[in-house]
Every structure is written in structure tokens, then in C-alpha cells.
Amino acid sequence: MQNPTGRFITFEGGEGVGKSTNIQALAEYLRSIGKTVIVTREPGGTPIAEKIRNDLLKAHHEEPMAPMAELLLMFAARAQHVDAVIRPALERGDWVLCDRFTDSTIAYQGYGRGLSLSTIEQLKTMAQGDFSPDHTILLDAPASVGMTRARARGEELNEETDRFETEEMAFFERAREGFLALARSESRFHIVDASQSLDDVTKQVLALFEIEGNI
Ligand SMILES: Nc1ncnc2c1ncn2[C@@H]1O[C@H](COP(=O)(O)OP(=O)(O)OP(=O)(O)O)[C@@H](O)[C@H]1O
Ligand SMILES: [Mg+2]
Numbered sequence: 001m002q003n004p005t006g007r008f009i010t011f012e013g014g015e016g017v018g019k020s021t022n023i024q025a026l027a028e029y030l031r032s033i034g035k036t037v038i039v040t041r042e043p044g045g046t047p048i049a050e051k052i053r054n055d056l057l058k059a060h061h062e063e064p065m066a067p068m069a070e071l072l073l074m075f076a077a078r079a080q081h082v083d084a085v086i087r088p089a090l091e092r093g094d095w096v097l098c099d100r101f102t103d104s105t106i107a108y109q110g111y112g113r114g115l116s117l118s119t120i121e122q123l124k125t126m127a128q129g130d131f132s133p134d135h136t137i138l139l140d141a142p143a144s145v146g147m148t149r150a151r152a153r154g155e156e157l158n159e160e161t162d163r164f165e166t167e168e169m170a171f172f173e174r175a176r177e178g179f180l181a182l183a184r185s186e187s188r189f190h191i192v193d194a195s196q197s198l199d200d201v202t203k204q205v206l207a208l209f210e211i212e213g214n215i
Contacts, residue, residue, distance in 0.1 A: 005093035008086065008132075010101040012179055013139035014172050015165060016150025017194040018201055022139065023097050025202045029209065030095055038089045041099035042077065046084045049077035057162040065163070071109045071120065075127040078102065082128050101133060103182050108164065111178030112171045137205055138183050139194035143172035146194070 009026070011019040020041075027037045044053040052073050056065075078101070089096050102124055110117045150165065183189035192204045 006090040006095050007134045008090055008096050008098070010098045010103065010133040010136045011139065012100060012103045012107075012136055013194060014141070014143050014146045014176055014179075016146035016148070016153065017139040017141050018146075018149070018198060019099050019139055021198065022137070022202055022205050023099050026205055026209065027097055029206050030097075036092075036094045037097060038085070038094050039097045039099070040081070040085060042081060042101055042104065043074055044077065045081040045086075045098070048084075049080045052077040052080075057164070061163075067109065067113045067115055070113075071105065071115055071123065074105045074109065075123045078105075079127040082131060087131070098133070101136075102128070103136060103138075103179060106182060107175040107178035111181075112167070112175040133188055135208075136183075136186075136189050137208070138179055138189050138191045139201065140176070140180065140183075140191050141194040143169055143176055147172065 011023050027039050030037045044050045109115045110120050
């Protein structure tokens with residue numbers, strides 16, 4: 001275990017699979033058993049990184065963003081987030097629940113956009129060294145399932161579409177394959193079938209943490 005007192009838990013998966021909803025449920029559960037919990041997100045999580053998020057996700061730039069610029073901005077935001085928020089919280093003994101992290105960069109910019117995985121790996125080492133989540137919950141569902149949910153939520157809450165949501169379905173299917181490939185190669189992953197009902201998904205997420213010693 002990398003972090004002897006606090007735990008660093010990341011939630012990963014495609015658009016609309018239920019990351020934000022389930023992260024809140026887990027935070028509530030952990031608080032109910034006395035943990036101090038910070039919920040944060042990527043890109044973002046600090047004032048500087050939230051500014052970068054705005055540039056990364058805003059739908060209407062005057063020019064297309066070069067894939068390498070997008071990749072570097074993701075890691076710039078992450079370096080700030082790890083340094084200013086995540087590491088200090090873990091050092092205090094808090095639990096940190098993070099909505100997306102480096103696996104999303106590998107899935108979206110690597111598998112989705114086709115940027116070199118070894119370049120991403122090099123940048124990862126520069127930005128975060130060997131710092132890595134203790135556990136990663138991968139909410140897995142066909143891209144179309146998540147996208148339908150995200151669009152329904154967007155209409156209900158009148159959200160602006162972000163730069164990624166306008167990508168074609170094949171992009172999100174490649175990203176899903178990327179997440180699954182990562183999950184097969186590292187033991188910190190726990191895959192939950194996110195195409196189930198929200199109730200069932202949340203039960204399975206919480207079950208990972210409810211049995212003492214599970215996580
Ligand atoms: N298992 C589920 N079944 C049905 N609806 C769900 C399920 N999980 C989440 N939802 C609903 O789908 C929508 C998307 O969920 P949520 O915002 O948690 O996903 P997300 O992964 O955070 O999305 P994004 O990638 O856009 O941030 C919400 O309206 C949520 O209530
Ligand atoms: Mg979300």
C-alpha cells in the first residue's frame with residue numbers, strides 16, 4: 001500500500017457511466033464510518049487546474065486544439081493537483097476520492113486520439129513520478145449506454161456540451177478498450193459493470209469497502 005494512512009481512490013470510465021454519482025455515495029459511506037474524505041476531480045481540483053479544465057473542456061475555442069497541447073495541459077493540471085491537493089491530503093491521513101486520473105489520459109488521449117502510449121508514460125513519470133492510486137474503480141459500460149445517460153442529464157440540467165462529448169462513438173469505444181486493457185494489467189483495478197441499475201452499481205462499489213480488509 002503506497003499511502004499508509006489515507007487512501008487514494010480513483011473512479012474511471014467513459015462519459016456518463018456514473019462516476020460522479022457513485023463517488024458521492026462512497027464519500028457518504030466513508031464519512032459515516034468516521035473517515036475524513038476529500039472528493040476531487042480531473043482535470044481540475046485546484047484553482048489553477050480548474051482554469052486549465054475550462055480551456056480543455058470548453059466547447060467553443062476559435063481554433064482546434066492540437067492533441068499534444070491537450071495532452072500536456074492534462075498533465076500540467078495533474079501536476080498542480082497532486083502537489084497542491086492530493087499529496088497533502090494523503091499526508092494528513094485523509095482519504096482522497098478522485099473523479100478521473102491518469103488512466104483517463106491514457107484511455108482518451110492514447111487509445112482515443114492515438115497519441116503514443118510511451119510518450120504518455122514519459123510525461124506521467126515527469127508529472128507524478130511513481131505516484132499512483134491505491135485503488136481504481138473502473139465503471140465499465142458500452143459507450144452508447146453512458147452517452148445516452150450523459151445526454152439525458154445534460155438536457156435535464158441544461159449543461160453545455162463539452163469538447164469531448166462531441167466526439168464520435170468510435171472514439172469512446174476505443175477509450176473503453178483502453179480502460180479495460182489497463183484494468184487487465186494492474187491489480188489496483190476493480191471493474192464494476194456500470195450497465196446495471198444505479199442501485200446495483202452503487203452496492204457493488206460500496207461492497208469493495210464495506211468488508212474490513214477488502215481495501
Ligand atoms: N447505473 C445507472 N443507471 C441509470 N442511470 C444512471 C446510472 N448511473 C448513473 N446514472 C445517471 O446517469 C447520469 C450520468 O451519471 P454521472 O453524472 O454520475 O456520470 P459520470 O460518469 O460522472 O458522467 P461524466 O463523464 O459526464 O462526468 C446521471 O443523470 C445519473 O443519475
Ligand atoms: Mg461526472
